[in-house]
Amino acid sequence: MFDSEFSSIEFAGMKLANRFAVAPMTRVSAQSNGRANELMLKHYRRYAEGGFALIITEGIFPDQDASQGYENQPGLADALQGESWRPIIREVHEQGAKIIAQLMHAGAQQQYNSFGKAPLGITEQKPVGKPLGLYGDQESWQDVKAMDESDFERVLNGFLHGLRNAKEAGFDGAELHGANGYLLHEILSTHFNTRDDKWGGDMQRRAQFVLEVVKAAREMAGKDFVLGIRLSQITITDPDYQWPEGEEGFAWLVQALADAGIDYIHTTDNHANRPALKDGTRSLAEVVRDAGVPLVVNGGIDDTNYAKMAAHYPGAVLALGKAALADPQFVEKVKDGDKPDELDFAMLQPLANLENEFRWREEQDS
Ligand SMILES: Cc1cc2nc3c(=O)[nH]c(=O)nc-3n(C[C@H](O)[C@H](O)[C@H](O)COP(=O)(O)O)c2cc1C
Known part of the structure; x- marks a missing residue:
């Protein structure tokens, strides 16, 4: 098949075997010291074996400050954590796939921090709703420390620190997590960012710190290390949030990120094609597509609609989470015309860790 979603493409400087990626998914299965392990190797390997051309890892904490959000979350905060990813990266590469590290600062959504750091947010504002039981058993959000001037510098350096370790470990690139209610998202969101100093205000002002992180990360990444960013309006507990600036504001952000040197933008929404923005008709992904910026599109893509999505977003990578x-x-x-398995959330109970999933799969097989 020529030119289909199963053919290889050049994407953001990478040659990908096809247009399918695994979306980032937190699995809280690392060792307590934040190092990746055998189970994670087994986990990631199966996606490369199963034909996914690109794996975007679960959110990884980049430093020993307030970025860690979950117990048993993997890190890239020290050299040994970086080393621990090497067997996974090697295995994924041997299967012909690429792997990008998602760098995540938990922000106000922190549920656990092994360095004893309190949640850090753009203000003291807590997320809506309750913490996710899938990632730990916390009942309510903790108090949040609002960022002061030195925190901005520490967060920026933290991202650079994680990026350097990701590069040294051999990842193909890094994706800054600017979606789903984590810190960079909070800074863009008026639910969290109500500051009246230089870090708050309209989209242009709220985006300044994110753009600074992107520019510094670009410089550190160099030319051959892919740098992406994930964006959403919604958060893990708030499916309704919208930026007040609507389509125009988002289009501005997309262009500003491209100008700052981002290689791709990864949009996520409940459904990739949903008109998402306050005063517009386009989805987040359509805005990125129309701006001509390399796009990773996520949200509700499955075996019934992937071909349509591939045609609707030419040249984009399709990132699949639940599927x-x-x-x-x-x-x-799907390439062979077979029906893939459907999701049974029982595999993620009571925690979304790999031990529970692999145990559930064995039970199904027996
Ligand atoms: C168990 C689980 C863990 C997730 N962890 C992350 C994460 O670490 N980083 C992230 O950006 N999104 C995370 N997500 C969101 C997914 O990447 C994806 O955006 C979401 O599932 C919607 O896409 P889908 O309809 O293809 O599943 C997670 C989703 C699930 C189900």
């Missing part, structure tokens, strides 16, 4: 979780063989199966 990949349900069936790591998704790509091989």
Whole structure:
């Protein structure tokens, strides 16, 4: 098949075997010291074996400050954590796939921090709703420390620190997590960012810190290390939030990120094609597509709609979360015309860790 979603493409400086990626998914399965382990190797390997050309890792904490959000979350905060990813990266590469590290600062959504750091936010504002039981058993959000001037510098340096370790470990690139209610998202969101100093105000002002991080990360990444950013309006507990600036504001942000040197923008929403913005008709992904910026598109993509999505977003990478979780063989199966497995959330109970998933899979097989 020529030019199909199963053909290889050049994307953001990478040659990908096809247009399917695994979306980032937190699995709280690292060692307590934040190092990746055998189980994670087994986990990531199956996606490369199952035909996914690109794996975007679960959110990884980049430093020993307030960035860690979950117990048993993997880190890239020290050299040994970086080393621990090497076997995973090697295995994924041997299967012909690429792997990008998602760098995540938990912000106000922190549920656990092994360095004893309180949640850090753009203000003291807590997220809506309750913490996710899938990632730990916290009942309510903790108090949040509002960032002062020195925190901005520390957060920026933290991202650079994680990026350097990701590069040294051999990842193909890094994705800054600016979506789903974590710190960089909070800085862009008026639910959290109500500051009246230079870090708050309209989209242009709220975006300044994110753009500073992107520019500094670009410089550190160099030319051959891919640098992406994930963006959403919604958060893990707030499916309704919208930026007040609507389509025009988002289009401005997309262009500003491109000008700052980002290689791709990864949009996520409940459904990739949903008109998302306050005063517009386009989805987040359509705005990125129309700006001509390399796009990773996520949200509700499955075996019934992937071909339509691929045609609607030419040249974009399709990132699958739940569909990949349900069936790591998704790509091989749909390519052969077979039906992939459907998701059973029982595999993520009571915690979304790999031990529970692999135990559940064994039970299904027996
Ligand atoms: C168990 C689980 C863990 C997730 N962890 C992350 C994460 O670490 N980083 C992130 O950006 N999104 C995370 N997400 C969101 C997914 O990447 C994706 O955006 C979401 O599932 C919607 O896409 P889908 O309809 O393809 O599943 C997670 C989703 C699930 C189900």
